[in-house]
Amino acid sequence: MNIIPTIILSFFCLSASGQAVPSEGLPKNWHLLDWQEDGFPGAGVEKAYKLLLNDKKPSRQVIVAIIDSGVDYDHPDLKNVVWENKKEIAGNGLDDDKNGYTDDLHGWNFVGNTEAGTVEVIREYIRLRKNFETEKDSAILAKKEGYAYWKKVLEGKVQFFEENRENQKSLESTLRDYKILFDFYKNKTGKDSVDYQMLLAFPVPADADTLLQASYRNRLEAFSQPWLAGVSLNERLTIFQDLAARVSKTVSIADSMIAHNDVTYFSAKEKITAPDVDSGKAYGNNISLPRDDHGTACAGIVAAQRNNGVGMDGVADNVLIMPIRIFITAQVDEIDKDVAHAIEYAVDNGARIINISFGKYFSPQKNQVDKAVQYAEKKGVLIVCAAGNEASNMDSIPMFPTAKYLDNKIATNLIKVGATSSDSSLVAYYSNYGKKSIDVFAPGSDIYTTARDGKYITDSGASFAAPIVSGIAALLWSYYPSLNYKEIRSCIERSATPASLTVTKPGSEERVPFSSLSRTGGIVNAYKALNFAKEIAAKK
Structure with missing residues (x-):
């Protein structure tokens, strides 16, 4: 078994230890380029700004929650786009807005100072x-x-x-x-x-x-x-x-x-209860800074400040990032109650989009997560999930969280995203797939983005395909705020550019139509999605 895929696929990203390793001749922003215009199978973001948004101003700022390993909100490319809870007075030790979280100026950290975790x-x-x-x-x-x-x-x-x-x-x-x-x-x-x-x-x-x-x-x-x-x-x-x-x-x-024989062995001093014991929401602390680059990388893809002459550009130009920390590093599985409370926190504090670049094969408290997804659905909040990197068929091996509730009903607000590559192979060799379970694909390999301590990395994984879709959703909502989450989702899915290509199915040597690997059969495209949004808004 090849050692590199075996290790990194379980990590949900293919990071080379923080090393910036772009493929030779590949533009750093290839994922934002357009297949027809630029020759790279990106998401058509730069084309959208150039041809559709050049003379327009966004109507509304959109909050995107990054539920992840934390975000370096002091990063030069992120510090001006990080959400601030204006109802809180920083550092006074009080829950000024009575939301159950003390001094949550920049989101919340549900793992506290827990030393370590496992799967x-x-x-x-x-x-x-x-x-x-x-x-x-x-x-x-x-x-x-x-x-x-x-x-x-x-x-x-x-x-x-x-x-x-x-x-x-x-x-x-x-x-x-x-x-x-x-x-x-x-x-x-x-x-x-x-x-x-x-x-x-x-x-x-x-x-x-x-x-x-x-x-x-x-x-x-x-x-x-x-x-x-x-x-x-x-x-x-x-x-x-x-x-x-x-x-x-x-x-x-x-x-x-x-x-x-203790799942709280590394978190007991935090007074954090066992995963199956829900003692309320306000555990953890307000320090959502990360120990790895994963959450910061996702945040940069969505919202790194555009045209500031620093580093790279995010997808959306009028967005705020809400950092919510639920795992120590990307090598540790999230806990269901943390996922549920993080979703609820994001919804209650104004997020319109929630990016989830994590997943696992066991979800013992799935009912809690389902309730949170249903709550977001009721409030009109879109949830974008990474498909995962195990090169497996999610139709037969589900990765949680899933759009299917325990009662077999389907969440209308949850999108699953697979990863594509920058070269002729098109589908990323590591990406999960599924004709029923994966909704769209987006660029996920060789993505240049933000990292901790003001740095940048080139990284790969479905983790980085999801925030491209989250960014496109934020872009649509910021220019067309009258659209509801179902219409935003429809624009994204209708925009998916079909590729009449035969590709190698991940995890095998079998050649299959690219269209057979997801429900829409295509790669998201911001340019097309904005055109659809314009049509829908004009009819309102």
Whole structure:
């Protein structure tokens, strides 16, 4: 199994440890360009500004909630577009607006200062083990209520540890090879930076040490992988060392929670209750700053200040970002009650669009999330969700949150977004898909966007396709505020540009029509969506 996809797909983004690694010759803003006009299969955003919005001013500022790992709201490209709760007096320790959250000037942090977390299947194993592990009689066990679900949890737990420990071994092998190669080329050339061209220009001699020859054979091809194109050998060492540390920590945290039989082991001092115990909304704190780049990257795609001569441009030009933090980093599964309360917070504080660039395969308190989605639906708030990066069919393997409620009714306000690439492959090799479950595709690979501490990264994943759709929704609403959420959704889906192409279905070698991978069969297009919005608004 290829180590890189195995690790990063579960992380919902394909970050190279904060390294900016754009594909050679690819414009940094390719995702905003237009297929017909510019030759890149982007979302037609720049064309929309140039041809439709050049002489217009937006009618209303739209709030987009980024429910994620937090947002660096001091970033130069974001500081002027971050939502501020004007009903709160900063730092006075009071809940001035009586919304249940004290000093929530820039959103809320539902995880508080929790030190670490894990995936849902580990939390479920700990929650349920007392009901099943003590029973040794297999006949009695099989008759217990919830046994079928318990078996799925056990299978997931085993898979979690098997995959992560396989990843650890593979990373050790990769690091050993890169270290051997780096030492050889540094000694040979006297240079600290070793790139692909150097490896080609100075191949390892045939009479070299066996380990050195093996390392060269093992890693030469890896230098052509798109996600690491242009990254030097020494930079790769840093990237893989970071990945190895993250995988090791992931396993260690899960082991600790299981050993202590406590899902709150890393959050107990925060007085945060177990995931299945809802003790009210006002837990956590008001510090929504992040520990990773994920939420900041999503925020930048939606709303990085346009035409300010700094970094990059977001999709929408009259938007405010509301940061809501519900997980520590993108490697930790969100907790259902946090998702529910985050959605409710966003709706109650004026968000019209909620961006959700996360997901998981177990949702034990889905009823709470369903109620929150229904609440948003009732209030006319649109929710945009990333499809996920496991290259799987969501029609058969759902990733939560889903548009389908527990009563099998369908949420009309939830859009699922798959990811496309910038090259001829079109569909991103990692993207989830589904003719019934994925509504549209949007650019998700090689996206240049904001990161923590005023920096920028180039990153890939369905996580970054969703905020493009959120940005387009905000753009439509800011220029056509009379439209309701169903009309906004209709404009986005009708805009989806069909591609009469055969593509490789993610996770396989099967060639299928691109149109078969989603409900609309196309890639969102801001230019077309604005034209549809104009038509609808004119009839009102």
